[in-house]
Structures are given as structure tokens and as C-alpha cells.
């Protein structure tokens with residue numbers, strides 16, 4: 036195994052099968068009943084609870100935790116899913132340390148919040164494993180709605196619209212629905228094909244048709260969608276990636292972190308996935324951390340994550356940074372890439388130290404690299420979209436765009452954090468607004 | 476370290492912590508382990524008449540309720556008295572007493588209500604060298620259906636009668652163990668005293684059903700689809716036991732009657748509270764059954780530390796110290812005016828005080844946009860509910876308004892004169908008294 040880690044270049048099968056299985060196991064395995072009861076018992080059932088305000092989907096957290104404490108996790112799951120139909124995924128991927136758990140009064144009291152995310156998972160898993168879908172459709176309205184993008188925003192929107200009796204068609208460019216749940220989230224956060232199982236479970240509501248391999252702008256236009264439907268929701272996320280703007284950025288071995296992660300998520304056998312010996316990840320967000328950690332877990336010998344500003348400015352939360360560090364990722368801050376060296380393939384990346392306002396200091400260093408991942412942000416892609424606000428679709432109210440009967444939400448829409456839970460909230464709220472607009 | 480030696484009705488023990496008559500004291504093996512762990516004395520598991528022993532159920536005999544982290548708060552049992560032959564128990568008691576002469580060993584007894592039965596058992600028991608007897612008039616299940624246990628304890632005349640027989644047929648100190656399943660605990664205590672008892676011990680267990688199986692619709696513990704009420708003990712019963720101990724301790728007619736306090740003693744603090752309310756020692760069952768015999772070590776170190784801090788040279792200085800302060804409601808000072816005060820630095824902004832006061836009480840706590848909680852003195856009646864529901868200990872306190880200050884709720888100036896209900900103009904009985 037050690038030999039394989041030392042092998043230079045980008046090679047597959049650096050580890051034995053057992054190591055892959057262990058490395059990519061569930062980050063936080065589901066609580067058992069006793070753990071959940073004990074954890075639930077810590078909740079104070081706060082009045083007008085601050086944790087609810089901190090959850091982008093406004094889940095009634097004290098209520099669902101009390102339902103767990105009293106032995107009815109199924110009822111708890113309903114409380115969660117009523118507000119957040121992807122409550123199962125959110126329970127796994129929400130950066131709770133900056134959301135609900137940060138606001139928990141027990142965080143203020145003793146630095147140990149109620150484990151809201153893990154309790155949410157306990158409840159939603161219990162219900163979903165029983166195969167129960169607790170929602171039904173109302174009378175069909177005969178209205179047809181197009182949802183573009185089957186990520187969290189599109190799925191949440193479609194589910195809520197279907198519940199209200201509308202007929203929904205989801206179009207997605209990729210071969211599988213789920214968006215970044217399927218192609219982006221770190222593997223150890225969503226093991227056992229959870230993203231796919233969750234979509235299947237969600238679709239049990241009925242009234243939703245999913246058409247994959249259909250890209251807006253290639254296979255259809257927004258005008259056509261509008262003509263064929265009563266309303267359109269755009270949940271297309273951020274398909275493009277930012278470039279470093281350096282010469283030789285196309286050298287072999289240099290790629291986008293999101294593509295590496297998507298390949299990893301889709302790999303049926305991790306041993307077939309090549310990874311460098313010396314990996315350099317450039318960026319400071321969740322994508323950078325996920326790429327770095329997973330490269331390390333695939334058996335890379337040295338993984339460095341380099342961010343141009345200070346640690347406190349990193350988009351990845353402290354928890355994520357610690358996760359990276361504890362997996363052996365070296366985090367270097369206040370350094371930006373200035374040159375890529377190598378003959379054909381990348382061999383080294385040269386960085387220059389920066390100070391806090393990003394001005395160059397003249398001091399440089401080189402990191403050996405046979406693989407480089409760029410993770411300096413994703414961008415909106417596409418022509419003929421509604422009016423933009425900066426680099427994202429401009430929205431007012433619950434996702435209304437500049438175009439009549441076209442809504443947008445999730446990462447592609449301006450405002451809100453680029454998080455799964457925010458996308459769910461925006462998709463859901465847009466659905467309510469679409470419903471109100473259509474039904475008068 | 477403070478001296479914990481106790482002399483209870485002439486029975487000496489190195490500390491006031493005895494094991495109550497129950498499974499922990501049902502055999503030599505257990506009692507030896509208990510003494511090794513440091514217990515000051517034991518009341519042996521209740522003995523019955525010579526002859527075939529009683530039988531216990533062969534299904535579960537305990538039910539329970541739990542608090543956070545599955546902490547055992549209350550235990551309920553349907554166990555009977557010892558189900559081992561009388562002679563076996565007596566032989567074991569003899570051996571144990573011989574090997575541990577400095578520890579208290581009490582025989583607990585329960586036989587049918589006739590003089591011969593009591594005479595017969597006393598003659599056997601005295602041979603063991605035990606330090607005294609405890610009459611089990613408390614067991615509320617099983618034995619009571621056979622006219623023993625609480626069936627005796629609930630009829631003061633029987634209590635007195637049996638106590639008299641025991642005093643007549645032995646020289647051993649007699650402790651009468653009382654059942655709490657009665658309206659006024661002072662009545663059987665008085666009967667015991669009148670019968671010549673050297674002491675009372677209380678409480679035995681309380682009639683209870685801990686829970687119902689909602690699939691089989693049977694009380695727990697369930698035996699073949701059915702359940703019988705059991706006897707309740709453990710931390711949950713402590714407040715009831717404390718009150719009963721205090722009722723006896725402060726009754727002038729019962730004054731001087733020694734009390735062995737039982738019911739939910741789990742820590743040194745519980746024991747100290749029983750003793751402050753008049754118990755000369757305490758007996759423990761559930762805490763030992765929950766945590767094992769080692770718990771006594773915390774009780775010993777805790778009580779010693781407390782006594783050192785208070786400067787008490789012997790436990791006698793603690794016993795009964797709170798009794799004069801247990802009064803009737805009408806004796807409470809109505810001029811003692813307090814208001815809730817919230818320590819904003821300690822407050823974690825959970826809003827529980829607000830929900831409790833706003834929804835269920837006096838609307839005396841305000842909540843601001845940014846979750847600052849404040850007491851509205853003009854509404855606060857000082858009920859203490861907020862203090863009790865606040866998860867942060869010491870965050871809300873009750874502060875006394877000094878004399879001369881105006882209580883914004885009543886508009887009246889606070890006085891430091893003592894003023895009770897019998898003196899109050901609203902008391903209809905007041906005119907009659909004048």
C-alpha cells in the first residue's frame with residue numbers, strides 16, 4: 036500500500052479495497068435509537084427557537100426533536116419533510132455548525148449544541164427506510180409546469196408543485212437527476228447511493244416526469260418551454276467553473292475539482308479512479324476541501340490546499356477545515372498561484388504569498404504537483420436567461436425573474452448562500468408563489 | 476474528616492448509611508460485600524414464618540421510569556419478602572454479625588397478626604445476635620393481600636398491638652417500618668409509639684403502576700399479559716418521604732420518637748436532608764440497586780465534607796436542625812416580597828421562562844426582538860416557575876425587595892414586620908379571632 040502511495044504520477048488503485056471502503060465510509064453513521072433519545076433529551080424546547088430561524092427551511096426543530104424523544108421518529112420526519120422535502124440529504128450535508136447548531140442555545144451555553152443534523156437524519160432515515168412517503172397530491176389542477184434542473188432547488192420546487200396538484204416535468208442536462216447531490220457532495224457524506232434513493236422516494240408523490248439528458252439552450256429554448264407550460268422554474272445551478280487566468284492552465288494533470296468529484300461520485304469502483312501522488316488544490320471553499328480530502332482518501336501522498344486569503348476568510352467552515360486537517364491535508368493560506376511549471380504535464384505550481392488585501396509580496400514558493408484541482412468558484416452558464424444581477428439570475432420575492440411566468444432558485448439565483456438547504460428553501464418558496472400566481 | 480459514627484436507639488454504626496430491607500440484604504454474600512464497601516448497617520431482607528417460604532413471580536418483578544440519559548428515577552417492584560428458608564437466613568445473619576461486630580444488623584420481620592407467630596419468630600431471631608428488629612408493616616403488594624405488610628400498617632390498632640407483642644417477647648430495640656399508603660402518616664406513627672416502639676422507619680414503597688404496555692394493554696411489569704400494582708421507590712419518592720418524615724418530626728405528640736429515614740436517598744445530600752428533617756439515620760435501597768454498593772463511598776465523603784464545612788462534630792448536630800423551620804402555610808410571612816431577577820450574562824436566551832410565564836402564569840417576563848428576557852416587576856408575583864424551568868442553574872434568582880421599597884405590583888411599601896395569614900384583613904377567620 037505504501038508503495039502505491041509513493042508511485043509518482045496520476046495512477047489508479049493506490050490502496051487496497053478495504054482501505055477504500057473504510058476511507059469512504061459514512062462520515063457520521065446514523066444514530067441508533069438510544070443515542071438519538073439521549074441526544075434529543077438535551078433539547079430545551081426553546082420558545083420561538085433560535086435554531087428554527089437559523090435553518091433556511093425553517094424546520095420546527097424543537098418539535099421534531101421532542102417527537103424523537105417521545106419515540107415517534109416517523110412523526111418527527113414528517114415535521115422535517117413538510118418544510119424540507121430533502122431533509123434526508125440536508126441532514127447529511129448541511130454545515131450545521133454555521134446554521135441551526137450555531138444558533139442552538141446550548142452552543143451558547145456550553146459549546147455543545149444539540150446534534151440537530153444527526154437527529155434529523157435519524158428521523159428521516161427511519162421514515163424513508165420504512166418506504167413511507169407521507170404526502171399526497173390534491174386534486175389535479177391541469178396546470179403544466181416546467182422545472183429546469185433536477186438539483187435540490189428543482190426537486191423541492193417540483194415536489195411542492197406536484198403536491199398542489201400541478202403536472203410537472205423536470206428537464207436536466209445530466210444523465211441522472213439529483214444535481215450536486217448526485218454529482219457534487221462528498222462521497223462520505225452520502226453513502227449507499229443515498230442521493231438516488233432520495234430522488235426515487237421524492238418522486239413517489241406522483242405527477243412528476245423527469246427527462247434527463249435535456250439541456251436548456253441545446254435541446255430546447257426558454258421560449259419553447261414557456262409556450263408549452265403554464266410556468267417555468269429555473270434551478271440550473273452553476274455549471275461553469277472559474278479559471279485561474281494563468282498561462283499553461285491546460286497542461287495535463289490540471290482539472291476542475293468539480294469534475295474530479297463528479298467522477299468520484301459516479302465511479303462504481305474507486306480503485307479505478309486515478310489520483311496524483313502530489314496533489315494541489317487551489318481554492319478555499321467547500322469544493323476545495325472536498326476535493327482535497329477525497330484525493331487524500333484515494334491514496335494521494337501529499338495534498339495541499341492553497342487559498343489566497345487568510346483562514347478566517349475561507350468559505351469552508353472551521354469544521355470543514357478541521358476535517359481536512361485531520362485527514363492529513365496541508366492548508367496553506369495567503370498564497371496565490373502565479374505560474375505552472377512542467378513539460379507537457381504539470382510538475383510544479385509556483386505561488387506568491389499575499390497579504391490580507393491580496394497584494395503580492397514578492398515572495399514565492401513552489402509545490403511539486405502531478406495533479407492540480409481548481410476550485411475557485413462556479414459560474415452560471417447559458418444564454419437567453421432572464422436578466423442577471425451580477426453573475427446570477429436576478430430575482431425578486433420568491434424567485435420571480437425578469438421574465439413573466441419564469442421563476443428561479445438555488446445556486447443560479449442571486450442572493451442566499453450556495454447550499455443545498457438554501458436551494459431547497461428557494462425551490463419550495465418559488466413553488467408556493469407559482470401556485471398562488473396560477474390559481475389566483 | 477468529620478466523625479460519622481451514629482448511635483441510633485442504642486445501635487451503633489460507623490456511619491448513618493444503612494441498607495434497607497430489600498434484595499441488597501437478602502443474603503450473606505450481598506451483605507458481606509456491602510460491609511466491605513463501607514455500609515454502616517443493614518436491615519436484612521424481611522423474614523417470614525417458619526415453613527415453606529413464599530414464592531415470587533417468575534417473570535419480571537420491576538418496572539421503572541427514567542429521566543435524561545436513561546437515569547433511573549423511579550423503580551417499582553412486586554417482589555415479596557425473602558423466598559429463602561428462615562433457618563438459612565438466620566444462620567447467615569449469625570455469621571455476618573459475628574464477623575462484622577461494629578456494623579448494625581437488624582432483622583426485618585413479617586408474620587401473621589397473632590401473638591404466637593410474633594413470639595415464635597422473635598425467639599429465633601434473637602439467637603442471631605442481631606442489634607434490633609424492624610417490623611415490616613409496609614409492603615404494599617402481595618403480602619398485603621394476605622393480611623400482612625401494609626394491611627397491618629394501614630390500621631393503627633394493629634400496629635400498636637403487634638408492637639406491644641414484640642416489646643413483650645424480646646428485649647431487642649423495635650423499629651416499626653411505616654407504609655406511606657395512608658392519609659395521615661402521624662396516625663400509625665402514634666400507634667407505634669403507643670405500642671412502645673423504639674423508633675419508626677419510613678417510608679416503605681408507594682402503591683404504583685409505572686407504565687402501561689400500549690400494545691398489550693397491561694401494566695408493567697407484565698406477567699403473561701397482566702400486571703399488578705407494585706411498590707414505588709427511588710429518587711422520585713424522596714419528596715413524599717421527606718414530607719412524611721417532617722410530619723412526624725414536628726408533631727409535638729410524637730416528639731422524641733426516633734426516625735430512620737428511607738425513600739429515594741441517592742446521594743449524601745439526600746441523606747443530609749432527611750437527617751435535617753429529623754431522621755437519626757437513613758436507609759437506602761434503590762440507589763444501591765442502581766449503582767452497586769460503592770455509592771456509599773460518595774455518601775460518606777460527601778456528608779463528611781459537608782459536616783466539616785458546617786463545623787458539625789457529630790451527626791447529632793445535624794439531626795432535626797430543619798425541623799423548627801417546617802411550619803404550616805398560615806405561618807409564612809406575607810411581607811416577604813421577592814421578584815425574579817435574570818442574570819443577563821448567564822442567560823442563554825432559550826425563552827423557556829417567557830413561554831412558561833406568558834402562557835401559563837402572570838405575563839411577567841418580556842421578550843424583545845433580539846431575545847432579551849426581562850422581568851416586569853409590576854406583574855411578577857414571585858411564583859418561582861421561571862426559576863424552575865430555566866435550564867441554567869442560578870440564572871434566575873428570587874431577590875427580596877428591601878423594606879421601604881414599593882412593590883410595583885401592589886403599589887404597597889414593603890415592610891419588614893412579620894405578617895401572616897391569621898393577621899391578614901382578608902382572612903374571614905380573623906374577625907372571629909378578634
Ligand SMILES: Cc1cc2nc3c(=O)[nH]c(=O)nc-3n(C[C@H](O)[C@H](O)[C@H](O)COP(=O)(O)OP(=O)(O)OC[C@H]3O[C@@H](n4cnc5c(N)ncnc54)[C@H](O)[C@@H]3O)c2cc1C
Nearest residue numbers: 184186187188208214215250251272445446453454455458
Ligand atoms: C463539490 C461541492 C460540494 C458541496 N458540498 C456541499 C455541502 O456539503 N453542503 C451544502 O449544503 N452544499 C454543498 N455544496 C453546494 C450545493 O451542492 C449546492 O448549493 C446545491 O446543490 C445547489 O442546488 P441547485 O439545485 O441550485 O443546483 P445543482 O445542484 O447544481 O443542480 C442544478 C442541476 O441543473 C442541471 N442543469 C444545469 N444547467 C442546465 C441546463 N442548461 N439545462 C438543463 N439542466 C441543467 C444540472 O445538470 C444539475 O442537475 C457543494 C457544492 C459542490 C460543488
Ligand SMILES: Cc1cc2nc3c(=O)[nH]c(=O)nc-3n(C[C@H](O)[C@H](O)[C@H](O)COP(=O)(O)O)c2cc1C
Nearest residue numbers: 495496497521552611679708709738739759760761
Ligand atoms: C425489590 C424491592 C424489595 C423490597 N422488599 C422489602 C422487604 O422485603 N421489606 C421491607 O421492609 N421493604 C422492602 N422494600 C422497600 C425498601 O426497603 C425501601 O423501603 C424502599 O425501597 C424505599 O427506599 P429507596 O427509595 O431507597 O429504594 C423493597 C424494595 C424493593 C425495591
Ligand code: SF4
Nearest residue numbers: 090125129134135152
Ligand atoms: S435542514 Fe439543515 S439547517 Fe435546517 S435544521 Fe436541518 S440540518 Fe439544520
Ligand code: SF4
Nearest residue numbers: 078079081086139140
Ligand atoms: S436552540 Fe437548541 S435547545 Fe433550543 S430548541 Fe433549538 S435545538 Fe433545542
Ligand code: SF4
Nearest residue numbers: 822823825826828865
Ligand atoms: S429560561 Fe433562563 S436561560 Fe432561558 S431565556 Fe429565561 S432566563 Fe434566559
